[in-house]
Amino acid sequence: MFKKILIANRGEIALRIIRTCKEMEIQTVAVYSVADQESLHVKFADEAVCIGPANSSESYLKIPNIIAAAEITNADAIHPGYGFLSENSRFSKICEEHKIKFIGASADMIDRMGDKASAISTMKAAGVPTIPGSEGIIDSFEDAKKIAIKIGYPVMIKATAGGGGKGMRAVWNEKDFLELWESAKQEAKASFGNDLMYMEKLVENPRHIEIQIVADKFGKACHLSERDCSIQRRHQKLTEETPSPFMTDKLRDKMGEAAVKASEFIKYEGAGTIEFLVDKNRNFYFMEMNTRIQVEHPITEQVIDYDLIKEQIKVAAGIKISGNHYFPKLHSIECRINAEDPFTDFRPSPGKITNLHLPGGHGVRLDTHVYSGYTIPPNYDSMIAKLIVTAQNRGEAIQKMKRALDEFVIEGIKTTIPFHRQLMDDPNYIKGNYTTKFMDDFEIKQP
Numbered sequence: 001m002f003k004k005i006l007i008a009n010r011g012e013i014a015l016r017i018i019r020t021c022k023e024m025e026i027q028t029v030a031v032y033s034v035a036d037q038e039s040l041h042v043k044f045a046d047e048a049v050c051i052g053p054a055n056s057s058e059s060y061l062k063i064p065n066i067i068a069a070a071e072i073t074n075a076d077a078i079h080p081g082y083g084f085l086s087e088n089s090r091f092s093k094i095c096e097e098h099k100i101k102f103i104g105a106s107a108d109m110i111d112r113m114g115d116k117a118s119a120i121s122t123m124k125a126a127g128v129p130t131i132p133g134s135e136g137i138i139d140s141f142e143d144a145k146k147i148a149i150k151i152g153y154p155v156m157i158k159a160t161a162g163g164g165g166k167g168m169r170a171v172w173n174e175k176d177f178l179e180l181w182e183s184a185k186q187e188a189k190a191s192f193g194n195d196l197m198y199m200e201k202l203v204e205n206p207r208h209i210e211i212q213i214v215a216d217k218f219g220k221a222c223h224l225s226e227r228d229c230s231i232q233r234r235h236q237k238l239t240e241e242t243p244s245p246f247m248t249d250k251l252r253d254k255m256g257e258a259a260v261k262a263s264e265f266i267k268y269e270g271a272g273t274i275e276f277l278v279d280k281n282r283n284f285y286f287m288e289m290n291t292r293i294q295v296e297h298p299i300t301e302q303v304i305d306y307d308l309i310k311e312q313i314k315v316a317a318g319i320k321i322s323g324n325h326y327f328p329k330l331h332s333i334e335c336r337i338n339a340e341d342p343f344t345d346f347r348p349s350p351g352k353i354t355n356l357h358l359p360g361g362h363g364v365r366l367d368t369h370v371y372s373g374y375t376i377p378p379n380y381d382s383m384i385a386k387l388i389v390t391a392q393n394r395g396e397a398i399q400k401m402k403r404a405l406d407e408f409v410i411e412g413i414k415t416t417i418p419f420h421r422q423l424m425d426d427p428n429y430i431k432g433n434y435t436t437k438f439m440d441d442f443e444i445k446q447p
Helices: 011-023 040-044 063-072 089-097 107-114 116-126 141-151 174-192 249-265 297-304 308-316 394-407 417-423 427-431
Strands: 004-007 027-033 047-052 077-079 155-163 166-171 197-201 207-215 221-228 239-242 270-278 284-290 331-338 355-357 364-368 383-391 409-411
Touching: 004 011, 004 063, 011 027, 011 040, 011 308, 011 364, 011 383, 027 040, 027 063, 047 063, 063 089, 077 308, 089 107, 107 116, 116 155, 116 197, 116 249, 116 284, 141 155, 141 174, 141 197, 155 174, 166 174, 174 197, 207 249, 207 284, 207 308, 221 249, 221 297, 239 297, 249 270, 249 284, 270 308, 297 308, 297 331, 297 364, 297 383, 331 394, 331 417, 383 394, 394 417
Parallel strands: 004 027, 004 077, 027 047
Antiparallel strands: 155 166, 155 197, 207 221, 207 270, 221 239, 239 331, 270 284, 331 383, 355 409, 364 383
16 A cells, blocks of 8 residues: 555645545645645645645646655655546656556556547447447548538537537537537637547437446456436536436446446546436437546445545555445435636636635535635636535435535635525426536526
8 A cells, every 4th residue: 555645636635635545544745836825735734845836837737846746755656636637648657657656547548538539439349339420530621511411410529638618519500510610629729739629419408427437457347326417507517416316227227337348348447437428318328438536426425435535546556446336325416616606607706715604414525625714716726615415315415405505604705605505496406307408597596
C-alpha cells in the first residue's frame, strides 16, 4: 500500500480523498494555488505545497509544478480527483516515468477512451450498443452532409476531444448545417485545441444514465449499478439519483452487463463510468467513458455502503476487486450546490461567505470545502458543495432533500439552493418524469 499520496486537485474532492487516506493511514500532500491558501483541503492534509498563482493553467494544470511537489515530499502516488489533469494522458505518462503511481487510467487507456470517435469504434468492437453515426472522424463538411442524409435528421455533431457540452450542436435540417458545423469546430478549437468532429443520430428526449464500474489489473470488472444524471443545464449535471426512476431490473441487468463487457474488453483498470443515452423505449446506447472518479460518486457509495475512493486506491496498489456486482439497497439523491444566481441565468457569484449553516440529521451527507468566512475565488468551477440524502425509497429521499435544503443557509453570495428547492416540488420531477430536456421547460420562480 502507498505511504504518501499527493492530491492533484482542490476543493471538496481533494478533501474527500484526504479523508479516505487518513482512514487508510496514508499520509497526504495537498497542493494549492495562491487563491486556495485558506481552503480546507490545505488545512487538513499532512503537508501542503503551493504550486502557483490563481490561474489554473499556472497551478493545477502545471504538470512540472505538481511532479516537483510530489518529489520534494516523497509522495509515491498521485490522486488527480476529477477535472483538471484527471484524464490527461500526458500527466499519467509523466507520473509513470517518474515512478509515481497515477491513481487513475493509464495514458493509453485515457487516449483510447478520451477520444470520443475512437471510444465509439472500440465499443462497437466490444459488442456494446452505440448510436448510429459516422465511422470515426469526418474529413470534410461535404462528407458530413452525406452521412447526415444516410442516418437521417436530426443529427448531433460532436468534437472528438469534447466534454462539458462544448463543440456539440444539434442539427435539425440541412439549411442550418453549415453554420452549426463551423461554430462547433471553432468552439472545439478554442476549448480543446482540436477541431476534429464526428456525428451521431440525435436521440430525442433521452435519459442520461451511467453505470459505475471498478476493474483491477487482473482483468476482472464489476458494476455498481446506475446513476440517473438527466437533469442538466447546457450539458452540465445539476442533480443525480440512484436508482433511476426509469430503470427496470431487466434494463439494469442489460446495461450493467454491457458496462462490464466494455471494461473487460479494453482491460480497464481502476474506477470508471460508462455513460449511456436511453430512449423512451429503453433502448440504450454508449455515449462515452469517464476514466476517473465522478462528481456524483457519493450517491453510489450511499446506496451500497461502498467507499469508491478507497477502492480506487486499493486497485492502484494492485489489490484484486471482489468481483461482485452491487445493486441499490436504498435511494439517494445529490444536489450540486453552485455559487451561482439561478434567478439571473445562473450567473457566477464568487465572494465571501458571511454566514453558513449546514444541514444534518439521519441520511444527510454534505461534501464541501467551504466554511463561514471563506472567500470563494472566481478562478474555478462554481460548485461549492454536494448535498446528498439517502432514504428507504424515492419519495422519502425527496422529502428529506426538501428538509435539508430548507436547513441549508449560505449568506454573502448567491447559490443554487433555491433552484433545487423548487425542483423538489415540481410534479414531473416527483413522478420521475424527466429527460435531458427537462430544464428547457422548467421555470424558476422568483421568491
